[in-house]
Amino acid sequence: MHTHRPPVSRAPSAALLRLALFIAALAIFAPLPLLAAQSGTFEGVVEVLWGDPSAASKEQAQHRIQVRTDAGQVIAIPNAGPSANAIAALSGNRVEVVVDEAAQGQRTVRFLRIIPTEQGDALLGGAVTGSQPWVSILCKFSDIASEPEDLTYFEGMYANTPGGLDHYWREQSYDLIDVVGSEAFAWVDLPNPQSTYIATPGSGTDANLGALFNDCTQAVNPFVDFSNGGNAFVGINMMFNGLLDCCAWGGSRFATLDGISKSWRTTWNPPWSFADEGIIAHEMGHGFGLPHSNNFDGDNNPYDSRWDVMSSATRNAVNHPIYGRLGKHTLSYHKDRLAWIAPGELFEPTANGTYTITIDQLALPSTPNYRMARLNPPTGNVYYTVEVRDLVGDYDGNLPGNAVIIVEVDPSRSQPAWVVDADVPPADTNFNEGSMWRVGEVFSDVGAEISIEVLSATANGFQVRIMYGSALPDALFDSGFE
Template identity: 45%
Template sequence: MNPRFAVVLIPLLLPPAVAAGSSSSAVEPYRVIEGIASAAWGDPHPALGGGSPIRLTVLDAQGVRHAFVLPPGSPALDFEPGLIQGRRMRVLVDPRRGAGAEPAGVLVLEKAPPGALELDGSQPWISLLCKFANVAAEPKPLSYFTQMFANSPGRLDHYWRELSYNIIDVVGSGAYGWVVLPSDHTVYVPTPGSGCLDGDPNNDADLDLLFTDCTGVADPFIDFSMGGTATGYAGINLMFNGDLDGCAWGGSKWATLDGISKAWRSTWEPPWGYEDVAPLAHEMGHGFGLPHSNNWDNDGWPYDNAWDVMSDAWSNTMSDPTYGLLGKHTIAYHKNLLAWFTAGEVWTPPFNGVFSIVVSDHALPTALGYRMAKLPIPTTTRYWTLETRDRTGTYDGNLPGHAVVVHEIYTSRPEDAWCYETTPFSASCNGPNAMWTAGETFQDPTAGRLIAARVDAPTADGFALTIWYGVPTTALFLDGFETGDTTRWSAAQP
């Protein structure tokens, strides 16, 4: 059973007495915190390197917020942050590790319902421009932020419409500011420009205080309920006029604003997080619940998949003279999580055999073939996805090339999707060994697995593929001779 989708306890090297529930003195340092969870991904500026920490916040029954930092690779991070937003969680805390440190264990109390990340309709965001009390700079004028959400190429309403095939938009988004925070810069960020990667929670930006104070000073002028609607704004972008802790952050924050209590999709942006729109698109993706993707080199750095705005948002991008680097499309797996593909647009083998299919470039507004192929790996919870990408549209025009791109999906790791590549690896899964073109065959690398896909030829909007599933690549025919069903006879060249 996938632990991210179930009630699950994750103990982390607890002393035997603690694990056994003993009342001995060994238990005394530990305490349990239970409440409503929210989480945010930290994304460092590319110049800093490093992985992605997670900030987990639990609001207890007394209204006290408890924040924890889960460093990259933390054993406690065996849950999907996008699926615990606003749900109940229990955290086992060892005070000897220090306030805000990595939890000793986590219990997810509420299972996310099927389709929890499905997204449609208008998703308006309000951008709040907040100045630290002792920092006078206003890096961009208010008009920059209001126009950022327009429905024209290079702007975010146009961007999310194109990615979702007009299933979502951000109509109704707005911006307000600049407003002045009640405290100086270092009250919120101990060492501006660094801290999010050093493993010491005392050096991290105080995301809770930043959210509380920024929304607080704006609240007299902003109706977060949007006139008393049931859900109000879909999300809040907090735009600051100085560096945070070396990271931009995206996820959610549980709060009550203008009578609405919910996990508000949220981003926390230093100036470099909005001077180029690509990192802002990345953080908004986290607000929508999307995780990172990764490449195949297993280096723990989730920013080296050139095909995905939720990984490498900085490379192989298009640019705009006003808004800098633009977000590219996200990968097919993520679009399917958000239910932007219909069931008929995702192909899965109906039985073992040889199949001929067309997979279209999913960045295009319409598809003559499938938008994604999904190939389950027998006896596991993993599967492969095949997608076509090309230098097309407003946002994908600078991708590495025209190819079929393969990802392995395994939802029990921090990045569900890993871009597959044979050795030698390229820097960002952007080399020839990660791009399957006409005449090339992807083969599951594990011996004995009968899964392969050959790229036969380009089509008007993608590639024609031959899929061998559960049969060797020497197989010539689809199932049909065995069953007598001649409607399924189709010769395929090995």
């Protein structure tokens, strides 16, 4: 039944090898200053980083795809286009690339192959299940004395009570993951002042994330066993007592710590980041391999969808007295990427026909119905997902409404999931009616031979009628968005 899957790496597989061949067919032009300063063949691990700016910084969202060599060189991959996204999908994999330095600083980076390793390509970007212990390490710039929050705050942030991150990730994943075993350690001093790491704190994009990682992990190393007695931490939340550049950052970092060499899920957080737990949840989401999602307005701001912690982390959020605005649920597309949607909870028709199904709201802990539908057009890689959201639970309680949400997914985009908006033009921020499909409304994409009609409200969601393929009646060919 589930023949179409997103092209993400859940395990070493034939699909991954096909992806590798796809990338190998493309030369990637990199008119960027590469830290790898000469032509040659390089082996290293793919790292993907997202930078999320504060409103005050006036910067745009940052996205870095890079290969870190064993010698510590960082080879930047230009981050636009399908080929870059395909390499990003290899986050955590050891790869071989060829750097060709041409005249005038024009260089190309050409993907050669994936190098099989123990830690494997399932680590990042695919399924995430089981216990995921993170460690919070708190690092002070040598010229800044303040401790914006105390150790108790960071320890409590991992609690399994509403508002705690263990509770949050259990709810997000329907108990398929937890962060049991996560710990926080007391503030330590970095060897250098803030200016050593960031030229202009609070602006720009030039925080030396590598030096911050190296110095912060080394500063805590006398107190922190990253191997965690054999149950190594999966991720590192670095909390700093001053601004970084524009941004809080999340993604991965390959390093050897306490004898463990792997891609660590990693976040870099200034004080405004850990003041709102939703931002920490967002950065951890990047650590789990999730990209941003978006609304439908086509601008370059990936923070204007109110339906996803991986877009607007803090708007339409539930407020907590201690931990500020909490993360909301992430779109079903993202949950499916992480393998949190059970096969029986995904409706994915393969035969033309008319189907009436019930989809329950996405925050429901368990369901006898569906959590999502995935509708694949007869041709192309762009498809739709259908989910239900409601103002319920500890994390979705302040969403814009109770409605069916339809998402267009284009895996070749750096933000694959865009929440469909029927308004013309689409709203700047998608708490609008056009983004909420109510009883009696019909979405149709005639070219894709798909229509979705919201029939009625049910106890925990909505009943919808899906027409798929040639079952689409002629009448719909005139209607388009209703």
